[in-house]
Amino acid sequence: MEDAVSETRAEGPAAGERRYSVEEIFAIQPGLARLMPEVGNRFWKCWYAAEAGNWKLADWQLKELKKLLRVCIFTRPKYIEDLEDYLRADLGPVTAAIAEQDFAAFDAAYLAAVDRANWYHEKWNKEYIVWRRPDMPPPDLDLRPR
Numbered sequence: 001m002e003d004a005v006s007e008t009r010a011e012g013p014a015a016g017e018r019r020y021s022v023e024e025i026f027a028i029q030p031g032l033a034r035l036m037p038e039v040g041n042r043f044w045k046c047w048y049a050a051e052a053g054n055w056k057l058a059d060w061q062l063k064e065l066k067k068l069l070r071v072c073i074f075t076r077p078k079y080i081e082d083l084e085d086y087l088r089a090d091l092g093p094v095t096a097a098i099a100e101q102d103f104a105a106f107d108a109a110y111l112a113a114v115d116r117a118n119w120y121h122e123k124w125n126k127e128y129i130v131w132r133r134p135d136m137p138p139p140d141l142d143l144r145p146r
Helices: 001-010 022-025 032-052 053-073 077-100 105-123
Strands: none
Touching: 001 022, 032 053, 032 077, 032 105, 053 077
């Protein structure tokens, strides 16, 4: 009898475990409402890092932001064209300005990217979401270059 019980456990889930369908797993993936606050947080930190001359941190924050947008593409494919366009056309100039360590170019590209993000909010009937860079640097990071 004991052998039959251990065979059943080996084949099925252990006590307290559950197997999930692909549809159930998809349903719990984070949507843009959960991911975009982190995107905004990274973009905020990116700007203040660049302003402080900490180009390595600005670059890292932007790279992490891009990873988040790729997660958005994966979890919400209806936005794929717009997110890919934003990554290329709007964040491309920000990336280039960071590589050149040119704050004037960075600031202009950053502001254009913010405007474009808000344009996308309007396009997707979320006109009530208007993102802006906070007026103060993030309190959780020392932004000075090392």
